[in-house]
Every structure is written in structure tokens, then in C-alpha cells.
Amino acid sequence: MAQLTELRQVGTAPEQVEQRRSTLSGQIVRALRGKPRLITGLLLLPGTLWMLLFVGTALVSIVVFSFWTSGFTGLRPEYTLANYETLLKPGSSFWSIAFWTLQVVVMLLIGVIVLAYPVSYALWRVIKSPYWKSALLLLFIVPFWTSYLTRTITWLPMFGREGVVNQVLMAAHLTEEPVEFLLYSKFAMMVALWFLFIVFMIGPIYFSMQRIDEDVMSAAAVYGAGPWKTFFQVVVPLTLPGLMAGSLFVVVLGLAEFFTERAIGGAQSPMLAGLIQRQIDVFQFAGAAAVAVSLIVITLVAVSILLRFFDIRRI
């Protein structure tokens, strides 16, 4: 390979071949030769413009509109701090809803990690046959590619007085009466969310486990670390990037979640995104924009904390 590169630097063969070509591709190549920054710019331009047009516009406008006034016919460009004053005044429902949102996301994250880690671990070290490894991994990833909405809806018949979970519990004589907290409730919502979000975590953790060198495990053994010590001081730290990548998904999508609460949670305990939707429903657009700004700020803070632990560009 080294000699080949040298040959190229001498620069006879390819140049000559190219000069003979008057094809379109040849012409484009000649026009862009020696202008690497132009090429970089041209490659980035369409996508970046698209992102600027949609994310950029949305972000800027939502901040501006949060200082406007809601009128009967839509927003009026009269600047005011009233939206934030109503929102942030002590005792307003915003604080309890924001606190509830954070509670849900933390419970969601902890639950998903606890549920997903043994699965990834089993795929890594318990399942030996490579065939079963990939087949099982695929089974755990497939739900990720099906519809989130549909997967939420599949949880509808699971809860409720006549729900599948209650039926199973009663058939197994674990309970005589239908269990009340399995009705459309906060608890039902959490259970649904755990199993909806677990697919975001199993893959990332498994892929970071796969990269752990067997020698590292052996080295830990040679230096006298027992299984538990190795697990907590070698395996867990080495899977931190995967854990954080999965957590990024869970936190970002969990903070934005409003469908499951509406469909499964009984629409009684909205999170911040649900609050936005309810305000849109009653045309309180300025108020909704103020909540949106606070939700965006919370999300950005959470993401910047998580991104400290790994470089998403080096996955």
C-alpha cells in the first residue's frame, strides 16, 4: 500500500487518465480540485440549511412568541412578561407538573437501566451460540423499528379492571379482587413506559459490552478481583458510553412524551409536553410557548450533562 501511495504522489498515472476524460464527472472533479473547503461547504450546505430552516425557525419563534399575548384570533405581537409571571408564580401548577415530569423521567431511566442491563449481560456472556446471540439481539431491536404509537396502544387492553394483567393475577390466585393501581393510572403509565423504552437501552449497552477485551477481564482476575468487584469496577465503567447513549434517548424522548400519559395514564397527570398540548387545545398559544421554552431549557441542560460522559460522534 505504501508504494502505491508513493506512486500516486509522483502523480503520473491518474492525472493522465483524467485529462483524457471529458466526461461530466471528470469536469466536476476538475472544477473542485484543490478547493477542499469549498467541497466541505457544498456537502454540508443542503442538510444544514434544512436543519436551520426547521429547527432554527422553530426555536427562535417559540422564544419570541412566549413574550406575545394570546388573543381570540391568535397571537398578538404585544410584548409582555405575563406568560412567564403566570407560569412561574409560586403555587402555580407549572411547578408541580415540572417536578412530576422530572420524577417520571428519573423513574423511567432507573427502571429501564435495571430492566435492560441483565438482558444485555445475558446476551453478552450467558448465550454462547453466535446464532442465538444475533437472533435474540435482533428480537430485542425489532420493536424499535415498529410504531411507538401502536406499541403504546397495545398496552391499552393490559390494564383496567378487566385488563389482561388483572386477569392473569386473578387466574393465578395471587389476588381475589382486581388490583386498583392497575387501572389507568400513574403506575400503569410507568409500566407501559418501561417496556416501551427498554429497546433504546438494550442495544447500546450490549454493543459497549461487546467491545470489552477478554484480556481486560482476565487481567482483573490475575490481579485478584472477584466476580462482583470485576463487575462493578471493570464491566460497569467500560459500559458507561453505552449506558449514556441509551440514557440520552430515554431522557430526550421521555421529556417530550405526552401520548402514553394521555392514552394509558388516564389523562389525569400531564407532564410538561402534555401541558403544552392541553394549552394548544384551548388556543392559549402564548402560554404554551412559555411552557415550551422551559421544556426546551430543561432538555438542553439534561442533554449537556449526559454528553459530558461520551462523544456521540465516536460511537
Next chain:
Amino acid sequence: MPDWLKKFDVSSGAFRIYIGFILLMLYFPFLIMAVLSFQGPRGGHTFPLNGVSSWWWWKLFHPGQLTEFSDVGEFLGNYLGALGRSLLLAIVVAIISTILALMAAHAFRKPFRGSSAVFYLWLLGIIVPGITVSLGLFLVLNRLGIVPNWTTSGLGVHVMWTLPFCLIIFLMGFNRFDLDLEDAALVFGANPLQAYWHVTLPVMQPFVLSSLLFGFTLSLDEFQRSLLLTGTTLDTQTLPVMIMASVTTRITPTLYALGTLTTLLSFAVIALYIYFLVRAERKTGATEILAVETE
């Protein structure tokens, strides 16, 4: 392997049972949904089954006759029409975002000034909560007097949502890509575009397939961003937006029939992806052998 390391390879059945339990929780609900879609005409959206019928499937496939055969409060949207729009949109979104993301990923291969600023701008498409994007753009369009539609503002936010995912997939691809392959092509007299077409693209084929799959499936399911941006009438809404609207009315087993149909569709798309992926990897394997021989 030292003895204790073997202890680490737990052979106990507990892990296997646990894997089975999680798989059950992932797939059992689908099965329940499919069963309930065959609910009798007088039955509701939960158990018990009130007879068995194809009534709700019939309703799904005859949206024109819904007004004749529906009870008060039932949702009257044409799910199949919405599914058609969503499928078409998902295909277009997958192609656009794959092309744009592949172009950008090429730019990211060499370090340049401001690269992380550009990258984080793209990442905002994932990070910013969907409903806030929907609200912001809806209000802007409202001020400008533009009526939202699935083919314009809908397409816009869909691509915005899928682009960062596709970019990350291609960045992963180039992290594992062997630059020598491209060099070899150049040495043997290909111009950069030919080298790209005949060498780089075939090697990147698995990642192109993954990008298409992610673009397609994420778009097919997108409702948070497009909630206010696919138009106000049921004739222009995409399927997820329509489903979102329908769960606020009385839920009927038609929704389960629809869910079963779209889930089978998703499985078919995934199977197609795996088929092409296996084929592509066989080809790529061949290319690698060729490269070794050249050396």
C-alpha cells in the same frame, strides 16, 4: 480461562428465564392487540371477547361506509388514506435524508473549523422536544398565512427529525471505513467520483440500507413534530397524527385492526432490510478480499 471467569459466564437458567420474560413483555401485547381486533361487533376495546368477527377489519377497509355503520362518538377518519400518505411520505423522507446525511457525513470525515457547531445544530433535530417544534412552526406559518400540509411543512419536519439519525449512522460507518480502499482506486486511475461510485458507495452499502430503514420507520411513526403541521382536515393528516386525534374519541377495535396491519407491515419492511443487508455484506466481503489481493 481462569476458573472464576467461568463463574462469570453464568450458566444458570435465571438469565434465560429473564430474557424470556422481557421478550414476552415486548411481544405479548402485540398478540393481545391482534386477538382483540377480531372482537365481536358489540364488543369493546378491552377483554372480554364478545364473540368473534371480522367486523372491525371490514370497517377499516370500508372507510366510505363508516357514517352508515358507526355508533355515536366513533372516530370517522379514513385510516387507509392516511396510511397511504404516511407510506409515501416515509419513502420520500428516507431517500432525502439518506442523501443529505451521506453528503454531510463526507464533510465530517476531515476536521474543519466549526464542525462541532454544525454537528450540534443537526443534533438539535433530535433533542428539541417534538411538540415545541410543531408549535413554533405552526405559529410562524399562521402569521405568514400559509396553510400547513403534509407535503410541505409535514415533509420539512419529518426530514428534520430523521436527518440527525441518518448522519450518526453514516458517521459510524466512516469510523469503521478503510481509507486505503479509496486510495487504491485512485492509484489505479479512477477519478474521485468514479472511486466514490465504484468503491466507497458499495462498501458503505450496509449503512445506506440502515439509514433508509431509520428514515422510513422514524417518519412512518412521527407525530410529535407533525401534530400541527400536516393540515387541519382529516384528508391531509398522516396516520400517526390521525391516530393521535382518534384516541381522544371513543376507542374501538378498528384501531387494533389498524395497529395489527401496520405492525405486520413494519415486520415486512424489517425482513426486507435484513435480506438486503445480508446480501450487501456478502458483496462487501468480496470487495475486502479483492483489496487484500491487490496489496
